Amino acid sequence: MHQTSSNRLHPKVETMALIVIGFLYAAYFVLRYGGLWAENDTAVFTQVTRSMLQAKSVLFAGQYTHGFGYPTWLGTLSLLTGLNVSVMNTIIMPFIGVILLLVTAFVAYHTFLKSSRLAMLSVLLLFAVPDLMFTVLRGNHEKLNIALMLMALVALFRSFEVVYEGNWRAATAWIMLFYTFAFINATVNDYFASTFAVASTITLIAGAFLINRNVPAAARYRGQIVRLTSYVGATWLLVWWVMLYVFPPAGHDFQLLHGAITKITNLFLTLHTSSNPYSAPASQWSGYVAQFLVASFRWVLFLLSLLVWVQEIWRLVIKKQQHRTLEHLFLLSLYGAFGFLVAIAIPMDFTGMNAGTNLEVRNFPYFALMASPLLVWGLAQGYRRLSLVSRRKFAAITGGLLSLFILIGLFKSTLDPAISNQWMFYTPAEKESLTAFDRHSIDATLWSGPDNRLVYANAMLSSSTGTSSQVTGYHYASSDKDILISPEVIENSMVQHKNIPPYQQRNCIYDNGQAQIYRTVPQTLFQNGLPPQ
Numbered sequence: 135m136h137q138t139s140s141n142r143l144h145p146k147v148e149t150m151a152l153i154v155i156g157f158l159y160a161a162y163f164v165l166r167y168g169g170l171w172a173e174n175d176t177a178v179f180t181q182v183t184r185s186m187l188q189a190k191s192v193l194f195a196g197q198y199t200h201g202f203g204y205p206t207w208l209g210t211l212s213l214l215t216g217l218n219v220s221v222m223n224t225i226i227m228p229f230i231g232v233i234l235l236l237v238t239a240f241v242a243y244h245t246f247l248k249s250s251r252l253a254m255l256s257v258l259l260l261f262a263v264p265d266l267m268f269t270v271l272r273g274n275h276e277k278l279n280i281a282l283m284l285m286a287l288v289a290l291f292r293s294f295e296v297v298y299e300g301n302w303r304a305a306t307a308w309i310m311l312f313y314t315f316a317f318i319n320a321t322v323n324d325y326f327a328s329t330f331a332v333a334s335t336i337t338l339i340a341g342a343f344l345i346n347r348n349v350p351a352a353a354r355y356r357g358q359i360v361r362l363t364s365y366v367g368a369t370w371l372l373v374w375w376v377m378l379y380v381f382p383p384a385g386h387d388f389q390l391l392h393g394a395i396t397k398i399t400n401l402f403l404t405l406h407t408s409s410n411p412y413s414a415p416a417s418q419w420s421g422y423v424a425q426f427l428v429a430s431f432r433w434v435l436f437l438l439s440l441l442v443w444v445q446e447i448w449r450l451v452i453k454k455q456q457h458r459t460l461e462h463l464f465l466l467s468l469y470g471a472f473g474f475l476v477a478i479a480i481p482m483d484f485t486g487m488n489a490g491t492n493l494e495v496r497n498f499p500y501f502a503l504m505a506s507p508l509l510v511w512g513l514a515q516g517y518r519r520l521s522l523v524s525r526r527k528f529a530a531i532t533g534g535l536l537s538l539f540i541l542i543g544l545f546k547s548t549l550d551p552a553i554s555n556q557w558m559f560y561t562p563a564e565k566e567s568l569t570a571f572d573r574h575s576i577d578a579t580l581w582s583g584p585d586n587r588l589v590y591a592n593a594m595l596s597s598s599t600g601t602s603s604q605v606t607g608y609h610y611a612s613s614d615k616d617i618l619i620s621p622e623v624i625e626n627s628m629v630q631h632k633n634i635p636p637y638q639q640r641n642c643i644y645d646n647g648q649a650q651i652y653r654t655v656p657q658t659l660f661q662n663g664l665p666p667q
Contacts, residue, residue, distance in 0.1 A: 149240055152257050156232035159261060159544070163271050166548045167559035169225050174586070176223055176273035177593035183209045183219045192381075199383040201376075203322030204275035220594045223273035231270035231277035235260065238284040243507045245291050246461045252514055256507040262431045262539035263506070264546035266499040271547060279319060279326040280503065286315035286330070287468075290365060291461060294358045316369045320376040324384045327376075329475060329500065331369045336471035337464060338366050344450070344463070351450055351458040358460055417555065420629065424553035428546040431539040432498070439505035442512030443469055462511075469508050472501040555629045557622075560591040563648030564620050568592045568605065570644050571616070571651060575603040580616045580651065583607050583623045584632035610635040613654060620649040 164171075182198045183205040192202040212222045236257055243253035260266055270277040293308035320327035341359035344352035352359065377384040419425040446466055449455045479493035513532075520528060544550075549558045560568075568591060571580050582588035582605050592605040606615070610633070617637045627634050640652035 149237065152236045152240060152254060153233055155258075155261070156236045157229065159267065160228040160232040160271065162544060163228050163548055164225055166550070168562075170560050170562065170565060170591075171224060171548075171558045172560065172587075172590035172594045173272055173558050174590060177590040179204060179208065179273055179275070180220050180223050181593050183212070183223070187213070187219070193383075197383060199386055200325055201275060201321055201323040201384060202381055203318060204278055207278065208273075224594065227273050227277070228271040232267075234277055234281040235266075235270045238281040238288075239503065242284040242288050245288050246465045246507050247511060248459070248461070249514075252507070252510050256510045258536065259435070259506040259510065260502070262536055262543050263435065263499070263502045264428065264543035265432065265495060266502050267543060268547040269499045275323045276326065276499070278322045280499070282315045282319040282322065283326075283330050283500070284503070286312055286319070287464075289315060290362075291464075294361070294460065297361070298358075312365065313368060313372065317372045317376070320373045321381060324373060324377050324381075324387055326500075327369075327373050329497065331366065331373055332475065333468055333471035333500075334362075334366045334369060336474060337467035338362050340467040340470065341463070347451060349450055350454050350456040352463060354456070355460045355463065417630075420553050420555055427542050428553065431543065434539075435502060435505050435509060438512070439469065439509040440473075442508055445512070465504065465508055465511070469501075469504040472497065472504050476501050551629075555626075556585055557587055557626060558590075560588055561620065561622055561648065563646050564588060564591065564618070564622065565595060566646050567618055567620070567644060567649040567651055568595055570646075571603065571605070571618075572596050575616070578603045578616055579612070579614070580605045580618055581607070581610050581635060582618045584627045584630045587626065588618065588623075616643075617652045618649065619652065 179198065182196065185194060185196055186192060186202075186205050187209050192206060198205060208219065208223060208227070211217075211226070212219045215222065215226075217226065239257050239260060240253050243256040244250055247253055247256070270280060289308050289312040293305050293312060296302075296304040296308060316327070316330075319330065338359070341352060341355075341362065345356055345359060377387065419428060443466060446462075450458065450463075450466075476494055476497045479497050482493050517525060517528060545553050549556060551557055568582075568588060571578070572592065572595070580603070582592070584607065586607045589605050589607045610617075615635075617635050617640065619634075619637055624634060637652040639655070641655055642650050643653045644651040
């Protein structure tokens with residue numbers, strides 16, 4: 135009876151409603167700056183894809199070493215549509231990323247919770263997680279990694295179901311789909327494919343622990359948990375196969391793993407950190423209020439979902455409750471597994487590894503994917519105990535808070551200047567100035583601001599890989615550099631409390647009305663490319 139009442143809307147209607155909301159979210163992300171936005175990963179994958187298309191191979195100097203899947207996919211779509219790679223990656227991919235997230239998350243959550251309404255509410259919570267939304271909106275591989283991981287989980291549970299029914303033909307199809315998703319995931323990014331393999335391994339260990347403790351809810355599914363061993367083992371073999379044979383550049387990560395273990399050991403033995411990756415995010419926001427607001431839902435999601443998780447573990451292990459499905463057990467185990475990966479990422483961040491910083495932020499979106507349905511599950515249990523009047527009040531308060539968190543998330547995911555000191559947009563005038571510099575400068579270096587905002591923009595705009603000129607940011611360290619000045623560069627320098635290089639005594643060699651490029655006054659006729667007279 136409860137299941138019938140929780141599915142009043144048809145799943146297709148709910149899915150379409152989520153897609154419309156996701157479309158509006160992506161539209162805001164793209165149109166907030168008129169499509170003129172860039173950040174590190176988007177710029178990197180745009181350049182890599184251009185180089186791949188020029189080389190006509192996934193193996194070339196400068197290829198992204200962690201996987202070739204996303205550049206291949208992006209380049210294929212660019213060729214099929216005739217759209218420029220940068221346009222595809224900044225205008226089209228945010229919409230595709232959101233749709234992939236919403237559809238796969240809805241299907242996965244419906245599998246976990248056995249309710250289309252609870253699945254829809256779980257997906258709605260994701261809109262309030264800007265770390266996750268930014269991950270799928272920007273132009274990098276994670277939109278594929280997340281979708282492939284969620285579909286692999288769906289294939290896993292479907293294979294369990296049809297095996298229990300004795301339908302081996304369907305079981306073979308679902309098992310092959312699981313391995314296909316795991317393989318493609320490894321070709322897209324070996325780190326996140328390994329993360330999924332680690333989480334699956336921890337889930338398997340948790341299942342064995344529950345069986346060993348004679349937990350009735352787990353004992354009912356002893357066969358499925360034992361069968362999971364082959365899935366986990368095959369996933370690891372597929373990841374290693376890709377790293378060692380299919381895409382050898384990814385094998386370099388084995389060396390990174392050895393270095394990470396060494397640095398972690400030194401950290402715990404000496405208690406001396408190599409870096410503090412959390413100091414930069416603290417200075418990114420315009421004040422303590424903004425910093426608190428953008429992090430508020432992260433803590434709400436973490437604390438409430440943790441409370442639900444502890445309560446459920448207590449009921450399973452201590453009270454020996456039996457009324458839990460296999461999907462519920464997996465959800466609890468995956469939540470704990472991804473939470474553990476977030477926890478161990480924190481000390482790894484302090485080691486200053488070369489493989490990128492702030493792994494905690496990279497792992498958190500995957501934790502949030504499990505925390506959302508777990509939180510909705512816990513809230514639904516409490517909701518059923520309330521009276522009719524209390525239910526209406528609870529729904530109104532929860533809906534209002536969720537809307538507020540989604541609005542804050544929009545500001546954070548777009549790094550809106552109203553709350554952020556580090557911006558991701560560039561103006562049409564800055565675009566024109568960067569294009570002019572790229573076309574007409576030879577062996578020149580252009581300082582473009584207090585950070586890499588316009589460095590990333592230039593990487594998006596420049597289609598030439600052999601240019602002898604370069605665009606730089608951050609500290610101005612050489613009097614020989616050209617200087618780009620615009621109202622946005624000046625304002626961005628001021629909010630970051632960075633000095634603006636002295637440019638007033640230089641020659642203005644380019645001016646479009648809103649952006650100028652200044653060059654050192656030549657001391658002789660032979661400087662700056664001037665011909666002798």
